[in-house]
Amino acid sequence: MKKIYLDMDGVLARFDKAENALARFDNERGFFKSLEVTEFAKRIARIRNTERFYILSASPNEVADSDKLDWIKENPSNIKIENVIFVRSGKDKANYANEDAVLFDDYTENLDYFRNKNGRVVKVINKHSGIKRDYSNWQKVVSY
Numbered sequence: 001m002k003k004i005y006l007d008m009d010g011v012l013a014r015f016d017k018a019e020n021a022l023a024r025f026d027n028e029r030g031f032f033k034s035l036e037v038t039e040f041a042k043r044i045a046r047i048r049n050t051e052r053f054y055i056l057s058a059s060p061n062e063v064a065d066s067d068k069l070d071w072i073k074e075n076p077s078n079i080k081i082e083n084v085i086f087v088r089s090g091k092d093k094a095n096y097a098n099e100d101a102v103l104f105d106d107y108t109e110n111l112d113y114f115r116n117k118n119g120r121v122v123k124v125i126n127k128h129s130g131i132k133r134d135y136s137n138w139q140k141v142v143s144y
Helices: 039-045 062-074 090-096 108-116
Strands: 003-006 053-058 084-087 101-105 120-123
Touching (some): 053 090, 062 084, 084 090, 090 101, 090 108, 101 108
Parallel strands (some): 003 053, 101 120
């Protein structure tokens, strides 16, 4: 079965809207719980069959894991809790890559690792991710 992996910070949750997000995310209790929902997440919530959707999020520690789970429970995503995966490093997301997997992420390095393990990737643009190079040659995900 094809799997669609969604990053949380910057893809489902508005990490880019939080003040001083990069300085706060790894040590502030409750930080993740306070993030706004993205329009993309609202669209995912309208999909009826999300069994092949997974949240694949790098999380710095168990406190952040708990905050992120609370956010997921309180905000629309329509993704089962059992389909939530936390890894300690973004590059560890590549452990879930294969030719039947696609990763939506805003962080280029995570996408590079995933793509190098034969996964498909979609770059999400926000104020923290930006465009640092040409992505036109990346394999596009069509009717996935």
